[in-house]
Amino acid sequence: MTVRRFRLSERCFASLLILPVFLAISLVVLFPLAYSLWMSFADVNLLRATGPALELLGLRIPLFRYVGLQNYLRLLSDPLYWDSFGRTAYFVGAFVLETTVVGLGMALVLHERFVGRPVMRSLLLIPWSLSRVVVGLLWVGLLDVEFGALNGFLYKAGLIDRYISFLKSGFSALNVLVSVYMWNQAPFATLLLLAGMQSIPIELYMAAEADGAGYWQRLRYVTLPALRGILFLVLVVSTVNGFLMLDLIYVLTMGGPGNETTTISWLGFQTAFQFFKFGPGTAILYTLTVFCLLLTVLYQKVMFRKLEAEEA
């Protein structure tokens, strides 16, 4: 009898502890998310808020005119959307590849034994802790065609005879965005991978060495298999981050030259907040959201299987 009362109160207590976060998330995430979804099916006119509205606790929330799939259909027949789609695919692919390779490379070097290891680990946190606005303007200082330090260095070394404008051509600008974002994000991948490397039992390495395995064989047969879970995490997180990247585009290229660095997230941002077309804008951004949802499901599935395998 006492045991049952104990159980019940545990559930109630736990629910009470979670209630504030649950309310907050409903209010600042779920409700706005639903409202944005509605807007993607509506003809949103920001100047004329007449028409149907949702009356909620004395608030008048405009619902605008429902237009069905119109925003989405226009989107799918817009060549700019598909161009952006292609560029996003390139951006995400290159970003994920660079982040994984550089992140893993840095982790392998930093996992070696050397003098000043703690200092090197602190340095990892610097690019990662900067605001993307600062990251952007800091790289302007390196890449600019008039005062860029990288140009200055290449010029001094005699490798170029005139300063290069890295952001002038679209493809070069897109690659600059990828690398700058990678500079900002790869250190975090390194931190995760280093944590993973530290949890690999030393006996595995000793056994591999006793069998005569060299550095690359130990990497191939001991380190990488042990890091599989974390590498997967890095892949998923960097894929999502690649899809959503926005602030660096704002600071460095504004989607240009022309539309040549316009990704889906920039197109959505531009449509919604520079042209103030909320209907089409939310439709574009919702196509991104669906991607994220799919990736979350995939991530969840794989991680849960891994956890179950570990517990079994």
Added chain:
Amino acid sequence: MPPAMLRRLASRTVVYALLALIALWLVGPFLWLFVTSVSYQRNLLARPLAFIPPEVTLDNYRMVVGVVRFHAEGQAAKILPSMLNSLIVATAVTVVNLVIGTTAGYAYARFRVPLKTFSLFALLFTRMLPTVVLIPAYFLLFKALGLQNTLTGLVLAYCSFTLPFTVWIMKAYFETIPTDLDKSALVDGCNRLQAYYWVVLPVSGPGLVASGAFTFMLCWNEFIVAQVLNTKLGTTTLPPVIAGMNAQINIDYSVIAASGFLAALPAVLLVLGFQKYMVQGLTAGSIKG
């Protein structure tokens, strides 16, 4: 020298060469930001470029804080007030996160919560959600609520992407604290809330520091939401002001660099100061999550 020693020497050399390269890659750009911020623009334009500045000056900082007048002083005058706004917003969001996010993390770590799997999935999804998709809704909802161009609006909006992280990090942290601690507190006559508040929380310092510092950093650095929602003069935070200066052609890069360095410094110092806890908390929160 015997070949084994020679090989060892060679591999050491490679390691230290790579380390030097990585160090340059990680800190070089940030150091250069500092160098440009204490240089005169004319020296940055000189060819060949001097990597050690021939003249060092604090003029750029003087312009940014408004001691020296210059042609874009109107822009520069926004920096200090917006910094205060950033500080207020980031602090408020951090407090909210530590109070309600932490309790939820504790519940997930310890108890059988109704809809546990589903709600954790929802949190994970929120963590991966593009915040920008919410902004049109915030825009109209805040207008209806009269929260447009207010710091309260920003605090609400920022909770959307910080709370999931806090819950996740704290859940992972509480899972490292032995359950025996809570149980013995209950045996000693505490009720559940007291056991959490008086016994578990006091030994959760590292987790609280990790999630608090991370939340503060995210808010301090956030740009897009503040840029779109708070457009009225004096209501926005530091990143939009800096981005605005960066977009203006007639402001010298050295001045922009000085403002950028001022914006970066608090976040960098915070993260370096609490690095031990942050690295532990974030890696545990990400890997176990």
